[in-house]
Amino acid sequence: MTETERRWLGPALVLGSAVLFSLSGVLTKAIDAGSWTILTWRGLIGGVLIGAYVWIKARRDSQQQRVRLGWKGWLVATVGAIGSITFIVSFKNTFVANVSVIYATIPFIAALLERAVLGEPVRSRTIKAAVASLVGVVVIVGGSIGSPNLLGDAMALAMVGLNALYMVLIRAVPDTDPVLAGAAGGPMLFVAGWLLIDPLDVTRPDVILLVLFGVVFAGATVLWIEGTKLIPAAESGLLGSAETPVAIALAWLILSEAPPIASIAGSLVVLVAVLGHAYADVRRQREGLA
Secondary structure: OOHHHHHHHHHHHHHHHHHHHOHHHHHHHHOOOOHHHHHHHHHHHHHHHHHHHHHHHHHHHOOHHHHOOOHHHHHHHHHHHHHHHHHHHHHHHOOHHHHHHHHOOHHHHHHHHHHHHHOOOOOHHHHHHHHHHHHHHHHHHHHHOOOOHHHHHHHHHHHHHHHHHHHHHHHHOOOOOHHHHHHHHHHHHHHHHHHHOOOOOOOHHHHHHHHHHHHHHHHHHHHHHHHHOOOOHHHHHHHHOOHHHHHHHHHHHHHOOOOOHHHHHHHHHHHHHHHHHHHHHHHHHHHHHO
């Protein structure tokens, strides 16, 4: 692949991944079935498809060892699976905008966890952006106090912590394939779901949406994996940030979901912090290469 091909294909794949990931809130809200039913189906379909991708890629590259997980890999998979639970439950119990914006703060929380666990330095710009994002999140959650949305916001906060931990664990155990670990989390949720509910007790429209959700999740994951290999991390982070405004726009267009003023105000604060930080990273990286 030529450098020119890499420069247009990488951004296209990452943007495609962001658009697919942004459908999560709309699909979760559109499905009448409960959270565990969604988790069971998405876990089964998404896990199988991602696992098939890992297996086919390993055979093509003659790297059979990549399709094996040790106890560290299962630990990563467990954290990711629990994070998925909070992800779906949060969408079911609050506005898509709230979850999407709170989710956008994950890079900052991961940076702080890396400092605590791995001793990685944290840049002053990241700390400032994290503080600004925290202010925005406080505004969002504060607007939900006394309403049913508070549970969803709380689950979104738990999701941020778990997914940040997931990202740190991937760095802490570099011998574990994160894609395979993500695929393994799907069957774990599938088994747990079968023990808690009857996943077959769903309507025909829900079946279509559940299968679509699993395919979208797997497609978004694969696109993100392949896209991030072709472009710098800073650029990938900036392009991936598109997921948040797209998710909010889709919720408004498809679900007619208009969040309250507090959510809008907090969202603007977080988006400015996240996009500003990502843009500064890209600019600094390009200046360094110039």
